[in-house]
Amino acid sequence: MxxxxxxxxxxxxxxxxxxxxxxxxxxxxxxxxxxxxxxxxxxxxxxxxxxxxxxxxxxxxxxxxxxxxxxxxxxxxxxxxxxxxxxxxxxxxxxxxxxxxxxxxxxxxxxxxxxxxxxxxxxxxxxxxxxxxxxxxxxxxxxxxxxxxxxxxxxxxxxxxxxxxxxxxxxxxxxxxxxxxxxxxxxxxxxxxxxxxxxxVGIRAFLLDSLERRAGDVVEWETGRVLGRHDGAFLFTVGQRRGLDLGGGPARYVVDTDVEKNVVYVTADHDSPALFMREIALDDTCWISGEAPESGRYLVRTRHTGELCEAELDGCVLRFGEPVRRVAPGQSAVLYDGVRCLGGGIVQK
Structure with missing residues (x-):
């Protein structure tokens, strides 16, 4: 006992x-x-x-x-x-x-x-x-x-x-x-x-209660055309579709944010190359055993309950065989050897 x-x-x-x-x-x-x-x-x-x-x-x-x-x-x-x-x-x-x-x-x-x-x-x-x-x-x-x-x-x-x-x-x-x-x-x-x-209340209301509201532009990724306004680039994340408040027209997706210039970039193309990636740079890595795994192929999860994808680990870089959906900077990329969780890192910009 x-x-x-x-x-x-x-x-x-x-x-x-x-x-x-x-x-x-x-x-x-x-x-x-x-x-x-x-x-x-x-x-x-x-x-x-x-x-x-x-x-x-x-x-x-x-x-x-x-x-x-x-x-x-x-x-x-x-x-x-x-x-x-x-x-x-x-x-x-x-x-x-x-x-x-x-x-x-x-x-x-x-x-x-x-x-x-x-x-x-x-x-x-x-x-x-x-x-x-x-x-x-x-x-x-x-x-x-x-x-x-x-x-x-x-x-x-x-x-x-x-x-x-x-x-x-x-x-x-x-x-x-x-x-x-x-x-x-x-x-x-x-x-x-x-x-x-x-x-x-949602993350938007919480952040606006904690950070200063800053009006800025929502810009079309492909053309640079201003499509609307927002209350702060910090409120948006890569891949986001809801909450853009751009009126009618096609659904748009956040491609990138620039918090220094306070600009949110979007696209109406669900299959835009800007929404995909083939590698991830990791920072602030942490390995459960205390030792980094050897370079090689591992299973990787970049979202809770997200699909396990195979990727090549080379130092602090993950490379995928096929393009995968972009992961928002700041999220976790977690590595697995079969069913064993090895650790992971924070996705960088």
Whole structure:
């Protein structure tokens, strides 16, 4: 029996993770991480409601629940990171940083200091333990829900102290059924979607609440013709189609943004060469084992649940055999050797 501190968010996946740990005979303490409690214009932060759900699950399971205030770390390493990245023309992935710095950073460190042997979460992934204490991060059995794309910056040392119970379950329907069987009361909650602290107000409203509005031109990529105006180039990302507000006519796609000149470039050609690429330059790479993989061919995912594509890794450059859709700078490119997640890097401009 191990002493396990389980992150309990009030959602379906973490509730089942806690239940499975209790059933396995572990000494489980639930922890609700209060990462964000600020209301935004038109959006009341749901943290209190989520905490109430977590409390009900803990009572049902007969385990203690502690509330840990992680807001300072979350703001400094996730929220501020997101705002700064958008201000510089990147489209960041805050979940990746949250996992590295908060859930498998602050949470793990505090749990170990409190006497935990392991921490656990409701992430869809698998930790394989081998000889000599070495561990590998594997994709979840449910490929559609797999979250290793968001875990590529978590170190091997942190994973060695991590349990991921729901990664062994084949689909979300089964997770919900198992929650219902145990009377946890959260089985019908919808999946979380988008950036947790932004909520239904959307990233545009959040950024305009954080950054100064700057009017600029929307320009046709092929001709340089001004098609309309926008409130800030930082609000747009490569490949975006909605929210351009260009009136009637064909659908247009964002090809590029220039935050210094405050210009957004678009095209009406869905198959424009400007929307495709054959290589990606990576920065701020992070490898789970601590060692960069050898040059060679690997599977690469550039979007959560996106297609796994084969690419050649040469140093910090990924080369694809065929043109693939452009990936917004600031997003993650994650490498796999079969089902094993190796790590990845941040896509550069």
């Amino acid at each position: 191990a002493r396990v501190f389980c992150g309990l968010s009030g959602g379906v996946d973490s509730a089942l993770a806690a239940a499975l740990l209790v059933e396995a005979g572990h000494d489980v303490t639930a922890v609700y991480m209060r990462n964000w409690s600020r209301d935004l214009p038109g959006f009341k932060c749901p943290w209190a409601r989520e905490l109430a759900d977590a409390e009900r699950v803990a009572v049902t399971l007969g385990i203690d629940l502690e509330v840990w205030d992680c807001e300072a770390e979350y703001k400094a390493t996730v929220v501020d990171y997101l705002v700064d990245a958008y201000a510089h023309g990147y489209t960041p992935n805050p979940d990746v940083m949250c996992n590295q710095t908060v859930k498998f950073g602050t949470f793990l460190e505090r749990a170990l200091a409190a006497g935990a042997d392991f921490v656990a979460t409701g992430h869809y992934g698998r930790v394989e333990r081998g000889e000599g204490g070495r561990v590998r991060l594997l994709r979840a059995l449910d490929e559609h829900k797999d979250q290793t794309y968001f875990l590529w910056r978590v170190s091997e040392d942190a994973l060695a102290r991590t349990l991921l119970p729901v990664g062994e379950i084949r689909d979300k329907a089964e997770v919900r059924r198992m929650c219902a069987e145990r009377g946890l009361g959260v089985e019908n909650k919808p999946d979380s979607d988008g950036i947790c602290f932004v909520g239904p």
